[in-house]
Amino acid sequence: MSQNIKFIQGNEVCAEAAIYAGLDFYAGYPITPSSEIAEHLAYRLPQIGGKFIQMEDEIASLCAIIGASLTGHKVMTATSGPGFSLMQEALGYAIMAEIPCVIVDVQRGGPSTGIPTHGSQGDVNQARWGTHGDHSIVALTASNHQDLFEMTVYAFNLAETYRTPVILLLDELVGHMRERLIMPEKGEIPLVERLRTSVREGVDYHPYLPREDGRLPMSDFGGVHRYNVTGLYHDMWGFPSSEPRTVHGLIRHLVDKLENRIGEIAKFREYHLEDADVVLISYGCSARSALHVVKNRRLRGERLGLLELQTLWPFASEIVREKCAGARSVVVVEMNMGQMLQAVKTAVDEPEKVFLANRIDGVFITPTDISNILRLIQGKGV
Protein backbone atom coordinates (compact mmCIF):
# COMPACT_ATOMS: atom_id res chain seq x y z
CA MET A 1 0.00 0.00 0.00
CA SER A 2 1.29 3.46 -0.83
CA GLN A 3 1.92 5.69 2.15
CA ASN A 4 -0.20 8.74 2.63
CA ILE A 5 2.45 11.40 3.06
CA LYS A 6 1.60 14.98 3.91
CA PHE A 7 3.68 18.08 4.33
CA ILE A 8 1.68 20.17 6.76
CA GLN A 9 1.78 22.47 9.73
CA GLY A 10 1.91 21.09 13.28
CA ASN A 11 -1.44 22.65 14.17
CA GLU A 12 -3.05 20.85 11.24
CA VAL A 13 -1.43 17.59 12.33
CA CYS A 14 -3.01 18.04 15.74
CA ALA A 15 -6.43 18.73 14.19
CA GLU A 16 -6.24 15.74 11.84
CA ALA A 17 -5.00 13.45 14.60
CA ALA A 18 -7.91 14.55 16.77
CA ILE A 19 -10.32 13.55 14.02
CA TYR A 20 -8.49 10.23 13.69
CA ALA A 21 -8.99 9.76 17.44
CA GLY A 22 -12.73 10.32 17.10
CA LEU A 23 -13.14 14.03 17.81
CA ASP A 24 -16.61 15.18 16.82
CA PHE A 25 -17.15 18.32 18.90
CA TYR A 26 -14.86 21.32 19.11
CA ALA A 27 -15.42 24.70 20.76
CA GLY A 28 -12.82 27.42 20.80
CA TYR A 29 -11.83 31.06 20.66
CA PRO A 30 -9.11 32.26 18.25
CA ILE A 31 -5.65 33.03 19.56
CA THR A 32 -2.19 33.01 18.01
CA PRO A 33 -0.43 30.59 17.65
CA SER A 34 -3.27 28.07 17.94
CA SER A 35 -5.90 29.49 15.57
CA GLU A 36 -5.10 27.14 12.68
CA ILE A 37 -6.44 24.26 14.76
CA ALA A 38 -9.84 25.97 14.99
CA GLU A 39 -9.77 27.01 11.34
CA HIS A 40 -8.96 23.52 10.16
CA LEU A 41 -11.66 21.96 12.31
CA ALA A 42 -14.30 24.52 11.33
CA TYR A 43 -13.79 23.22 7.81
CA ARG A 44 -13.29 19.54 8.53
CA LEU A 45 -15.71 18.66 11.31
CA PRO A 46 -18.98 19.28 9.46
CA GLN A 47 -17.67 17.13 6.61
CA ILE A 48 -17.77 14.15 8.96
CA GLY A 49 -20.98 15.16 10.70
CA GLY A 50 -19.10 16.66 13.63
CA LYS A 51 -19.64 20.08 15.15
CA PHE A 52 -17.56 23.20 15.55
CA ILE A 53 -18.57 26.28 17.48
CA GLN A 54 -16.69 29.51 18.01
CA MET A 55 -17.56 30.64 21.50
CA GLU A 56 -17.42 34.11 23.05
CA ASP A 57 -14.23 33.36 25.01
CA GLU A 58 -12.01 30.54 26.24
CA ILE A 59 -13.97 30.06 29.45
CA ALA A 60 -17.09 29.35 27.43
CA SER A 61 -15.11 27.13 25.07
CA LEU A 62 -13.97 24.74 27.76
CA CYS A 63 -17.41 24.79 29.40
CA ALA A 64 -19.08 23.95 26.08
CA ILE A 65 -16.86 20.96 25.37
CA ILE A 66 -17.47 19.64 28.88
CA GLY A 67 -21.22 19.81 28.17
CA ALA A 68 -20.75 18.02 24.85
CA SER A 69 -18.56 15.34 26.42
CA LEU A 70 -21.41 14.53 28.78
CA THR A 71 -23.72 13.72 25.89
CA GLY A 72 -21.18 11.12 24.76
CA HIS A 73 -18.87 12.95 22.37
CA LYS A 74 -15.12 13.13 22.03
CA VAL A 75 -14.27 16.78 22.50
CA MET A 76 -11.42 19.25 22.28
CA THR A 77 -10.57 22.93 22.55
CA ALA A 78 -7.34 24.71 21.66
CA THR A 79 -5.80 27.94 22.86
CA SER A 80 -2.58 29.63 23.94
CA GLY A 81 -1.31 31.12 27.21
CA PRO A 82 -3.82 33.93 27.86
CA GLY A 83 -6.73 31.68 26.91
CA PHE A 84 -5.31 28.81 28.91
CA SER A 85 -5.24 31.11 31.95
CA LEU A 86 -8.94 31.84 31.45
CA MET A 87 -9.71 28.13 31.30
CA GLN A 88 -8.30 27.25 34.69
CA GLU A 89 -11.54 27.29 36.68
CA ALA A 90 -13.36 25.07 34.19
CA LEU A 91 -10.32 22.82 34.02
CA GLY A 92 -10.70 22.21 37.73
CA TYR A 93 -14.35 21.45 37.12
CA ALA A 94 -13.47 18.83 34.50
CA ILE A 95 -11.01 17.27 36.93
CA MET A 96 -13.54 17.23 39.76
CA ALA A 97 -16.47 15.99 37.67
CA GLU A 98 -14.23 13.54 35.78
CA ILE A 99 -15.10 14.66 32.27
CA PRO A 100 -13.00 13.32 29.37
CA CYS A 101 -11.77 16.22 27.22
CA VAL A 102 -8.62 17.41 25.48
CA ILE A 103 -7.24 20.93 25.90
CA VAL A 104 -4.50 22.04 23.52
CA ASP A 105 -2.25 24.88 24.64
CA VAL A 106 0.07 26.01 21.87
CA GLN A 107 2.47 27.90 24.09
CA ARG A 108 3.74 31.39 23.35
CA GLY A 109 5.84 33.71 25.46
CA GLY A 110 4.22 35.15 28.58
CA PRO A 111 3.21 36.41 31.06
CA SER A 112 0.25 38.38 29.76
CA THR A 113 0.08 39.06 26.02
CA GLY A 114 3.83 38.46 26.04
CA ILE A 115 5.16 37.57 22.63
CA PRO A 116 2.31 36.06 20.63
CA THR A 117 4.15 34.97 17.51
CA HIS A 118 7.19 33.46 19.19
CA GLY A 119 7.78 30.16 20.89
CA SER A 120 8.09 29.41 24.57
CA GLN A 121 7.56 26.57 26.98
CA GLY A 122 6.43 28.79 29.80
CA ASP A 123 3.13 27.10 30.61
CA VAL A 124 4.56 23.86 31.96
CA ASN A 125 3.82 24.77 35.53
CA GLN A 126 0.53 26.43 34.71
CA ALA A 127 -0.55 23.12 33.21
CA ARG A 128 0.45 21.42 36.44
CA TRP A 129 -0.87 23.86 39.02
CA GLY A 130 -2.96 26.45 37.16
CA THR A 131 -6.26 25.46 38.67
CA HIS A 132 -6.81 25.75 42.39
CA GLY A 133 -6.80 22.95 44.91
CA ASP A 134 -4.97 19.65 45.16
CA HIS A 135 -5.18 17.64 41.98
CA SER A 136 -3.27 15.59 39.50
CA ILE A 137 -3.18 16.29 35.78
CA VAL A 138 -2.07 14.75 32.51
CA ALA A 139 -0.02 16.94 30.17
CA LEU A 140 1.59 15.61 27.00
CA THR A 141 3.82 17.11 24.38
CA ALA A 142 5.67 16.29 21.14
CA SER A 143 8.71 17.51 19.21
CA ASN A 144 7.90 16.37 15.64
CA HIS A 145 4.86 15.79 13.49
CA GLN A 146 4.85 12.01 13.62
CA ASP A 147 4.96 12.08 17.41
CA LEU A 148 2.47 14.93 17.51
CA PHE A 149 -0.04 12.80 15.66
CA GLU A 150 0.47 9.92 18.04
CA MET A 151 0.43 12.04 21.17
CA THR A 152 -2.79 13.74 20.10
CA VAL A 153 -4.46 10.36 19.69
CA TYR A 154 -2.90 9.31 22.98
CA ALA A 155 -4.41 12.39 24.66
CA PHE A 156 -7.90 11.27 23.63
CA ASN A 157 -7.16 7.71 24.72
CA LEU A 158 -5.99 8.80 28.16
CA ALA A 159 -8.95 11.16 28.57
CA GLU A 160 -11.34 8.27 27.98
CA THR A 161 -9.39 5.71 29.99
CA TYR A 162 -9.08 7.83 33.10
CA ARG A 163 -12.14 10.08 32.72
CA THR A 164 -9.99 13.14 32.93
CA PRO A 165 -9.08 16.31 31.06
CA VAL A 166 -5.78 15.91 29.20
CA ILE A 167 -3.62 18.89 28.28
CA LEU A 168 -1.67 18.79 25.05
CA LEU A 169 1.12 21.26 25.70
CA LEU A 170 2.48 22.20 22.30
CA ASP A 171 4.56 25.22 21.39
CA GLU A 172 4.56 27.83 18.65
CA LEU A 173 7.54 26.27 16.91
CA VAL A 174 6.07 22.82 16.47
CA GLY A 175 2.61 24.25 15.89
CA HIS A 176 3.71 26.45 12.99
CA MET A 177 6.48 24.26 11.61
CA ARG A 178 5.91 22.34 8.38
CA GLU A 179 7.40 18.91 8.00
CA ARG A 180 6.59 15.48 6.70
CA LEU A 181 3.86 13.38 8.25
CA ILE A 182 3.07 9.83 7.27
CA MET A 183 -0.67 9.65 7.94
CA PRO A 184 -1.31 6.53 9.99
CA GLU A 185 -3.76 4.12 8.42
CA LYS A 186 -7.10 3.57 10.03
CA GLY A 187 -6.64 1.07 12.85
CA GLU A 188 -2.88 1.54 12.97
CA ILE A 189 -3.06 3.42 16.27
CA PRO A 190 -5.48 1.79 18.72
CA LEU A 191 -8.32 4.02 19.94
CA VAL A 192 -9.93 3.95 23.36
CA GLU A 193 -13.66 4.45 23.11
CA ARG A 194 -15.97 5.79 25.80
CA LEU A 195 -16.62 3.13 28.41
CA ARG A 196 -20.36 3.08 28.85
CA THR A 197 -22.17 1.46 31.73
CA SER A 198 -23.84 -1.90 31.22
CA VAL A 199 -26.26 -1.16 34.07
CA ARG A 200 -29.75 -1.46 32.66
CA GLU A 201 -32.61 1.04 32.91
CA GLY A 202 -34.26 1.05 36.32
CA VAL A 203 -31.17 -0.38 38.05
CA ASP A 204 -29.22 1.98 40.31
CA TYR A 205 -26.28 3.44 38.36
CA HIS A 206 -23.30 5.03 40.13
CA PRO A 207 -21.51 7.46 37.84
CA TYR A 208 -18.79 8.04 40.41
CA LEU A 209 -18.12 4.53 41.68
CA PRO A 210 -14.85 3.22 40.21
CA ARG A 211 -14.74 -0.40 39.06
CA GLU A 212 -12.04 -2.70 40.38
CA ASP A 213 -9.70 -1.64 37.58
CA GLY A 214 -10.25 2.00 38.55
CA ARG A 215 -12.31 2.94 35.49
CA LEU A 216 -15.69 4.64 35.82
CA PRO A 217 -18.25 3.63 33.19
CA MET A 218 -20.26 6.60 31.96
CA SER A 219 -23.83 7.11 30.85
CA ASP A 220 -24.62 9.75 28.23
CA PHE A 221 -26.85 12.68 29.13
CA GLY A 222 -30.10 11.94 27.37
CA GLY A 223 -29.78 8.24 28.15
CA VAL A 224 -31.73 6.12 30.63
CA HIS A 225 -29.70 7.04 33.71
CA ARG A 226 -30.30 10.44 35.22
CA TYR A 227 -27.61 11.58 37.60
CA ASN A 228 -26.02 14.76 38.90
CA VAL A 229 -22.73 16.27 37.86
CA THR A 230 -21.21 18.93 40.11
CA GLY A 231 -17.94 20.63 40.97
CA LEU A 232 -18.74 20.20 44.66
CA TYR A 233 -17.39 17.20 46.51
CA HIS A 234 -19.88 14.50 45.79
CA ASP A 235 -20.92 10.93 46.51
CA MET A 236 -21.05 8.02 44.07
CA TRP A 237 -24.30 9.31 42.55
CA GLY A 238 -22.79 12.73 41.98
CA PHE A 239 -24.76 14.45 44.74
CA PRO A 240 -23.02 17.10 46.86
CA SER A 241 -21.50 15.87 50.09
CA SER A 242 -19.33 17.43 52.79
CA GLU A 243 -19.05 14.23 54.74
CA PRO A 244 -15.32 14.05 55.63
CA ARG A 245 -14.88 10.44 54.53
CA THR A 246 -16.49 11.15 51.16
CA VAL A 247 -14.39 14.29 50.67
CA HIS A 248 -11.20 12.48 51.59
CA GLY A 249 -12.06 9.48 49.44
CA LEU A 250 -12.80 11.60 46.39
CA ILE A 251 -9.66 13.73 46.50
CA ARG A 252 -7.56 10.59 46.99
CA HIS A 253 -9.31 8.94 44.07
CA LEU A 254 -8.79 11.96 41.78
CA VAL A 255 -5.09 12.12 42.58
CA ASP A 256 -4.35 8.40 42.86
CA LYS A 257 -6.07 7.40 39.64
CA LEU A 258 -3.28 9.20 37.78
CA GLU A 259 -0.33 9.30 40.18
CA ASN A 260 -0.53 5.54 40.81
CA ARG A 261 -0.40 4.83 37.10
CA ILE A 262 2.56 6.96 36.05
CA GLY A 263 4.21 3.83 34.69
CA GLU A 264 1.32 3.35 32.27
CA ILE A 265 0.86 7.01 31.39
CA ALA A 266 4.50 8.07 31.00
CA LYS A 267 5.78 8.15 27.44
CA PHE A 268 9.30 9.17 26.56
CA ARG A 269 11.98 8.59 23.97
CA GLU A 270 15.57 7.83 24.77
CA TYR A 271 18.64 8.31 22.62
CA HIS A 272 22.03 6.86 23.59
CA LEU A 273 21.32 6.74 27.29
CA GLU A 274 23.00 3.37 27.89
CA ASP A 275 26.49 4.77 28.48
CA ALA A 276 25.82 8.51 28.62
CA ASP A 277 27.82 10.51 31.11
CA VAL A 278 25.95 13.67 30.15
CA VAL A 279 22.19 13.22 29.98
CA LEU A 280 20.12 15.93 28.31
CA ILE A 281 16.47 16.03 29.32
CA SER A 282 14.17 17.92 27.02
CA TYR A 283 10.73 17.99 25.40
CA GLY A 284 8.75 19.70 22.67
CA CYS A 285 10.61 22.00 20.27
CA SER A 286 13.71 22.16 22.51
CA ALA A 287 14.17 18.42 22.18
CA ARG A 288 14.84 18.85 18.45
CA SER A 289 17.95 20.90 19.14
CA ALA A 290 18.96 18.67 22.03
CA LEU A 291 18.78 15.63 19.77
CA HIS A 292 20.88 17.40 17.18
CA VAL A 293 23.59 18.07 19.76
CA VAL A 294 23.54 14.48 20.97
CA LYS A 295 23.87 13.03 17.46
CA ASN A 296 26.73 15.39 16.53
CA ARG A 297 28.66 14.77 19.70
CA ARG A 298 28.25 11.03 19.39
CA LEU A 299 29.96 11.24 16.02
CA ARG A 300 32.88 12.81 17.85
CA GLY A 301 32.84 9.98 20.37
CA GLU A 302 31.40 12.01 23.26
CA ARG A 303 29.04 10.12 25.54
CA LEU A 304 25.93 12.29 25.41
CA GLY A 305 22.40 10.98 25.63
CA LEU A 306 18.90 12.43 25.48
CA LEU A 307 15.79 11.63 27.45
CA GLU A 308 12.89 13.23 25.62
CA LEU A 309 9.82 13.54 27.81
CA GLN A 310 6.49 13.16 26.02
CA THR A 311 4.40 12.90 29.16
CA LEU A 312 5.22 15.97 31.25
CA TRP A 313 2.64 15.44 33.97
CA PRO A 314 2.24 13.31 35.97
CA PHE A 315 6.02 13.54 36.22
CA ALA A 316 7.80 10.22 35.76
CA SER A 317 10.27 10.72 38.64
CA GLU A 318 11.28 7.07 38.86
CA ILE A 319 12.12 6.86 35.18
CA VAL A 320 14.07 10.12 35.29
CA ARG A 321 15.99 9.01 38.39
CA GLU A 322 16.87 5.69 36.83
CA LYS A 323 17.96 7.15 33.49
CA CYS A 324 20.15 9.74 35.19
CA ALA A 325 21.71 7.42 37.76
CA GLY A 326 24.96 6.86 35.86
CA ALA A 327 25.37 10.40 34.53
CA ARG A 328 28.07 12.83 35.59
CA SER A 329 25.77 15.70 34.78
CA VAL A 330 22.18 16.17 33.73
CA VAL A 331 21.20 19.15 31.59
CA VAL A 332 17.57 20.17 31.25
CA VAL A 333 16.99 21.91 27.92
CA GLU A 334 13.84 24.03 27.83
CA MET A 335 12.52 27.39 26.72
CA ASN A 336 11.58 28.81 30.10
CA MET A 337 13.36 29.72 33.33
CA GLY A 338 13.63 26.15 34.53
CA GLN A 339 10.11 24.85 35.01
CA MET A 340 10.98 21.22 34.33
CA LEU A 341 14.38 21.69 35.95
CA GLN A 342 12.76 21.78 39.36
CA ALA A 343 10.94 18.49 38.80
CA VAL A 344 14.14 16.85 37.56
CA LYS A 345 16.13 18.12 40.55
CA THR A 346 13.58 16.64 42.89
CA ALA A 347 13.68 13.32 41.07
CA VAL A 348 17.40 12.61 40.81
CA ASP A 349 19.69 11.35 43.58
CA GLU A 350 22.18 14.24 43.24
CA PRO A 351 20.33 17.47 42.44
CA GLU A 352 23.60 19.41 42.40
CA LYS A 353 24.56 17.69 39.14
CA VAL A 354 21.48 19.05 37.32
CA PHE A 355 21.93 22.14 35.12
CA LEU A 356 19.75 24.29 32.92
CA ALA A 357 20.25 25.09 29.23
CA ASN A 358 17.54 27.53 28.26
CA ARG A 359 16.50 30.50 26.18
CA ILE A 360 13.79 32.93 27.24
CA ASP A 361 13.94 35.59 24.52
CA GLY A 362 11.38 34.13 22.15
CA VAL A 363 14.12 32.77 19.91
CA PHE A 364 14.26 29.03 19.27
CA ILE A 365 17.04 27.41 21.28
CA THR A 366 19.63 26.15 18.80
CA PRO A 367 22.20 23.36 19.01
CA THR A 368 24.86 26.08 19.25
CA ASP A 369 23.11 27.60 22.26
CA ILE A 370 23.07 24.23 23.94
CA SER A 371 26.71 23.55 23.05
CA ASN A 372 27.79 26.87 24.51
CA ILE A 373 26.02 26.13 27.75
CA LEU A 374 27.47 22.62 27.83
CA ARG A 375 30.97 24.06 27.55
CA LEU A 376 30.27 26.33 30.51
CA ILE A 377 28.91 23.44 32.55
CA GLN A 378 31.93 21.35 31.66
CA GLY A 379 34.18 24.22 32.73
CA LYS A 380 35.60 24.83 29.27
CA GLY A 381 34.42 28.40 28.81
CA VAL A 382 32.61 29.54 25.73
Add this chain to the structure above:
Amino acid sequence: MAVKDYIRERFFPHLWCPGCGHGIVLNGLLRAIEKLGLSKNEIVMVTGIGCSARIAGYVDFHTLHTIHGRALAFATGVKLSRPELKVIVPMGDGDALAIGGNHFIHAARRNIDMTAIVMNNRIYGMTGGQFSPLSGCGVIATTSPYANIDNDFDVVELSKAAGATFVARTTTYHVKEISDFIRKAILHEGFSVVEILTQCPTYFGRKNKEGEAADMLRRYKEITTPIGSDAKKENPDLIERGIFLQKENPEYCSEYNAIIQQAMKG
Protein backbone atom coordinates in the same frame (compact mmCIF):
# COMPACT_ATOMS: atom_id res chain seq x y z
CA MET B 1 -46.87 11.86 35.66
CA ALA B 2 -47.48 13.86 38.81
CA VAL B 3 -45.24 16.72 39.89
CA LYS B 4 -43.67 14.59 42.59
CA ASP B 5 -42.46 12.13 39.97
CA TYR B 6 -40.17 14.82 38.64
CA ILE B 7 -38.32 15.44 41.91
CA ARG B 8 -35.60 13.67 43.86
CA GLU B 9 -37.65 13.25 46.99
CA ARG B 10 -34.80 12.12 49.18
CA PHE B 11 -33.29 15.60 49.10
CA PHE B 12 -36.33 17.28 50.61
CA PRO B 13 -36.83 19.38 52.66
CA HIS B 14 -34.71 21.67 50.50
CA LEU B 15 -31.88 23.87 51.78
CA TRP B 16 -33.42 27.23 50.90
CA CYS B 17 -34.39 29.55 53.77
CA PRO B 18 -38.00 29.51 54.94
CA GLY B 19 -39.96 31.88 52.68
CA CYS B 20 -37.35 31.91 49.88
CA GLY B 21 -38.95 32.41 46.50
CA HIS B 22 -36.74 29.85 44.74
CA GLY B 23 -39.01 26.99 45.86
CA ILE B 24 -41.98 28.68 44.18
CA VAL B 25 -40.01 28.85 40.93
CA LEU B 26 -39.19 25.14 41.26
CA ASN B 27 -42.85 24.37 41.74
CA GLY B 28 -43.91 26.42 38.72
CA LEU B 29 -41.24 24.86 36.57
CA LEU B 30 -42.30 21.34 37.46
CA ARG B 31 -45.94 22.13 36.73
CA ALA B 32 -44.93 23.40 33.31
CA ILE B 33 -43.01 20.23 32.58
CA GLU B 34 -45.83 18.06 33.89
CA LYS B 35 -48.26 19.82 31.62
CA LEU B 36 -45.98 19.30 28.65
CA GLY B 37 -45.75 15.63 29.56
CA LEU B 38 -42.02 15.57 28.86
CA SER B 39 -40.03 12.45 29.63
CA LYS B 40 -37.44 12.93 32.34
CA ASN B 41 -34.76 11.42 30.11
CA GLU B 42 -35.10 14.15 27.52
CA ILE B 43 -34.52 17.05 29.89
CA VAL B 44 -31.14 18.42 30.88
CA MET B 45 -31.04 21.08 33.56
CA VAL B 46 -27.85 23.13 33.68
CA THR B 47 -27.13 25.56 36.50
CA GLY B 48 -24.22 27.67 37.76
CA ILE B 49 -23.54 28.58 41.38
CA GLY B 50 -25.86 30.36 43.82
CA CYS B 51 -28.85 29.53 46.00
CA SER B 52 -30.86 29.45 42.78
CA ALA B 53 -28.43 27.04 41.12
CA ARG B 54 -29.08 24.43 43.78
CA ILE B 55 -32.43 23.84 42.09
CA ALA B 56 -30.66 21.26 39.89
CA GLY B 57 -30.20 18.94 42.85
CA TYR B 58 -33.93 18.60 43.39
CA VAL B 59 -35.16 17.62 39.95
CA ASP B 60 -34.96 14.11 38.54
CA PHE B 61 -33.54 15.08 35.13
CA HIS B 62 -30.02 14.92 33.80
CA THR B 63 -28.55 17.64 35.98
CA LEU B 64 -25.36 19.59 35.47
CA HIS B 65 -24.43 21.88 38.37
CA THR B 66 -21.46 23.82 37.10
CA ILE B 67 -19.44 26.93 37.99
CA HIS B 68 -20.54 30.47 38.70
CA GLY B 69 -21.86 32.30 35.64
CA ARG B 70 -21.06 29.70 33.02
CA ALA B 71 -24.21 27.59 32.94
CA LEU B 72 -25.24 28.81 29.49
CA ALA B 73 -21.83 27.95 28.04
CA PHE B 74 -22.05 24.38 29.34
CA ALA B 75 -25.65 24.25 28.13
CA THR B 76 -24.54 25.34 24.65
CA GLY B 77 -22.26 22.31 24.45
CA VAL B 78 -25.01 19.98 25.63
CA LYS B 79 -27.57 21.36 23.21
CA LEU B 80 -25.42 21.63 20.10
CA SER B 81 -24.01 18.15 20.60
CA ARG B 82 -27.46 16.68 21.14
CA PRO B 83 -30.15 19.04 19.81
CA GLU B 84 -33.05 16.69 20.55
CA LEU B 85 -32.65 17.29 24.28
CA LYS B 86 -34.63 19.98 26.09
CA VAL B 87 -32.20 22.23 27.91
CA ILE B 88 -33.37 24.34 30.85
CA VAL B 89 -31.03 26.79 32.55
CA PRO B 90 -32.21 28.44 35.79
CA MET B 91 -29.84 31.14 37.05
CA GLY B 92 -29.61 33.71 39.81
CA ASP B 93 -29.38 37.36 38.83
CA GLY B 94 -25.67 37.51 39.60
CA ASP B 95 -25.03 34.18 37.96
CA ALA B 96 -26.91 35.17 34.79
CA LEU B 97 -25.97 38.81 34.39
CA ALA B 98 -22.85 39.73 36.35
CA ILE B 99 -20.25 37.01 35.90
CA GLY B 100 -22.43 35.30 33.30
CA GLY B 101 -23.52 38.40 31.41
CA ASN B 102 -21.30 37.75 28.42
CA HIS B 103 -22.51 34.19 27.99
CA PHE B 104 -26.08 35.43 28.38
CA ILE B 105 -25.94 37.91 25.51
CA HIS B 106 -24.07 35.53 23.25
CA ALA B 107 -26.41 32.61 23.84
CA ALA B 108 -29.28 34.99 23.05
CA ARG B 109 -27.49 36.26 19.96
CA ARG B 110 -27.07 32.72 18.61
CA ASN B 111 -30.74 32.03 19.28
CA ILE B 112 -29.80 28.55 20.42
CA ASP B 113 -32.83 26.60 21.57
CA MET B 114 -32.84 26.59 25.36
CA THR B 115 -34.83 28.08 28.20
CA ALA B 116 -33.03 30.56 30.45
CA ILE B 117 -34.82 31.31 33.70
CA VAL B 118 -33.53 34.32 35.61
CA MET B 119 -34.45 33.92 39.27
CA ASN B 120 -34.15 37.59 40.14
CA ASN B 121 -33.99 38.31 43.86
CA ARG B 122 -31.91 41.45 43.20
CA ILE B 123 -29.21 40.24 45.57
CA TYR B 124 -26.40 37.70 45.96
CA GLY B 125 -28.11 35.27 48.29
CA MET B 126 -25.52 32.54 48.56
CA THR B 127 -22.64 34.81 49.49
CA GLY B 128 -24.61 36.75 52.07
CA GLY B 129 -26.37 39.72 50.56
CA GLN B 130 -24.08 41.74 48.30
CA PHE B 131 -25.70 43.83 45.55
CA SER B 132 -26.08 42.47 42.02
CA PRO B 133 -26.40 44.08 38.58
CA LEU B 134 -30.16 43.74 39.00
CA SER B 135 -30.35 45.38 42.45
CA GLY B 136 -30.74 48.89 41.12
CA CYS B 137 -29.99 52.25 42.67
CA GLY B 138 -30.90 52.83 46.26
CA VAL B 139 -30.82 49.22 47.32
CA ILE B 140 -29.09 48.44 50.58
CA ALA B 141 -26.79 45.45 50.50
CA THR B 142 -23.75 44.35 52.48
CA THR B 143 -21.52 45.93 49.81
CA SER B 144 -23.71 49.02 49.41
CA PRO B 145 -24.26 49.93 53.04
CA TYR B 146 -25.02 53.57 52.15
CA ALA B 147 -27.26 52.70 49.14
CA ASN B 148 -26.36 51.25 45.79
CA ILE B 149 -25.31 53.66 43.02
CA ASP B 150 -24.94 50.96 40.32
CA ASN B 151 -27.61 51.16 37.62
CA ASP B 152 -29.45 47.92 36.93
CA PHE B 153 -30.15 46.01 33.74
CA ASP B 154 -33.68 45.56 32.48
CA VAL B 155 -33.59 41.82 31.73
CA VAL B 156 -36.41 42.07 29.20
CA GLU B 157 -34.84 44.91 27.19
CA LEU B 158 -31.41 43.33 27.38
CA SER B 159 -32.66 39.94 26.18
CA LYS B 160 -34.60 41.48 23.31
CA ALA B 161 -31.64 43.57 22.20
CA ALA B 162 -29.28 40.60 22.43
CA GLY B 163 -31.39 38.45 20.15
CA ALA B 164 -33.58 36.26 22.36
CA THR B 165 -36.74 35.26 20.52
CA PHE B 166 -39.00 34.61 23.51
CA VAL B 167 -38.97 36.98 26.48
CA ALA B 168 -41.31 36.95 29.45
CA ARG B 169 -41.42 38.27 33.00
CA THR B 170 -43.45 37.47 36.08
CA THR B 171 -43.08 37.12 39.85
CA THR B 172 -43.40 34.46 42.54
CA TYR B 173 -46.75 35.97 43.50
CA HIS B 174 -48.09 35.01 40.07
CA VAL B 175 -47.56 31.25 40.24
CA LYS B 176 -49.87 30.43 37.34
CA GLU B 177 -47.90 32.75 35.10
CA ILE B 178 -44.65 31.07 36.11
CA SER B 179 -45.75 27.68 34.81
CA ASP B 180 -47.58 29.16 31.84
CA PHE B 181 -44.58 31.23 30.69
CA ILE B 182 -42.05 28.46 31.30
CA ARG B 183 -44.21 26.00 29.40
CA LYS B 184 -44.39 28.35 26.42
CA ALA B 185 -40.69 29.09 26.69
CA ILE B 186 -39.83 25.39 26.54
CA LEU B 187 -42.11 24.93 23.53
CA HIS B 188 -40.55 27.90 21.80
CA GLU B 189 -37.81 27.01 19.31
CA GLY B 190 -34.98 29.42 20.00
CA PHE B 191 -33.42 31.18 22.95
CA SER B 192 -36.09 31.98 25.51
CA VAL B 193 -35.79 34.05 28.66
CA VAL B 194 -38.21 34.01 31.56
CA GLU B 195 -37.40 36.49 34.29
CA ILE B 196 -39.04 35.73 37.60
CA LEU B 197 -38.87 38.22 40.45
CA THR B 198 -38.32 36.05 43.51
CA GLN B 199 -37.96 37.07 47.12
CA CYS B 200 -34.89 36.66 49.29
CA PRO B 201 -36.35 37.55 52.68
CA THR B 202 -33.10 36.66 54.43
CA TYR B 203 -30.95 39.33 52.80
CA PHE B 204 -32.87 41.58 50.42
CA GLY B 205 -36.00 41.69 52.57
CA ARG B 206 -34.23 42.31 55.82
CA LYS B 207 -31.73 44.88 54.52
CA ASN B 208 -34.36 46.82 52.62
CA LYS B 209 -37.10 46.62 55.23
CA GLU B 210 -39.51 44.81 52.96
CA GLY B 211 -40.72 42.58 55.77
CA GLU B 212 -41.37 38.87 55.73
CA ALA B 213 -41.75 36.65 52.70
CA ALA B 214 -45.52 37.20 52.67
CA ASP B 215 -45.03 40.98 52.62
CA MET B 216 -42.55 40.72 49.80
CA LEU B 217 -44.96 38.56 47.79
CA ARG B 218 -47.78 41.01 48.33
CA ARG B 219 -45.46 43.74 47.16
CA TYR B 220 -44.91 41.90 43.86
CA LYS B 221 -48.63 42.14 43.32
CA GLU B 222 -48.59 45.86 44.01
CA ILE B 223 -45.54 46.88 41.99
CA THR B 224 -46.34 44.90 38.84
CA THR B 225 -49.03 45.00 36.20
CA PRO B 226 -49.82 43.09 32.99
CA ILE B 227 -48.24 44.41 29.80
CA GLY B 228 -50.15 47.33 28.32
CA SER B 229 -52.51 47.78 31.26
CA ASP B 230 -54.16 51.13 32.03
CA ALA B 231 -52.49 51.04 35.42
CA LYS B 232 -49.11 51.33 33.71
CA LYS B 233 -50.24 54.47 31.91
CA GLU B 234 -51.22 56.03 35.19
CA ASN B 235 -48.18 54.82 37.07
CA PRO B 236 -45.14 54.38 34.82
CA ASP B 237 -43.10 52.99 37.73
CA LEU B 238 -45.08 49.75 37.65
CA ILE B 239 -43.12 46.76 36.35
CA GLU B 240 -44.83 44.99 33.48
CA ARG B 241 -45.47 41.25 33.48
CA GLY B 242 -46.28 39.04 30.55
CA ILE B 243 -44.81 37.77 27.30
CA PHE B 244 -42.92 40.65 25.70
CA LEU B 245 -41.63 38.90 22.65
CA GLN B 246 -42.30 35.67 20.80
CA LYS B 247 -40.95 35.50 17.29
CA GLU B 248 -39.47 32.99 14.90
CA ASN B 249 -35.87 33.34 13.82
CA PRO B 250 -33.44 30.72 12.53
CA GLU B 251 -32.33 28.53 15.41
CA TYR B 252 -28.61 27.81 15.85
CA CYS B 253 -28.61 23.99 15.93
CA SER B 254 -30.88 23.76 12.87
CA GLU B 255 -28.65 26.20 11.02
CA TYR B 256 -25.59 24.16 11.93
CA ASN B 257 -27.27 21.04 10.60
CA ALA B 258 -27.69 22.81 7.29
CA ILE B 259 -23.92 23.52 7.35
CA ILE B 260 -23.27 19.82 7.89
CA GLN B 261 -25.47 18.92 4.93
CA GLN B 262 -23.58 21.40 2.80
CA ALA B 263 -20.12 20.27 3.95
CA MET B 264 -20.94 16.59 3.48
CA LYS B 265 -21.92 17.14 -0.12
CA GLY B 266 -18.30 18.17 -0.64
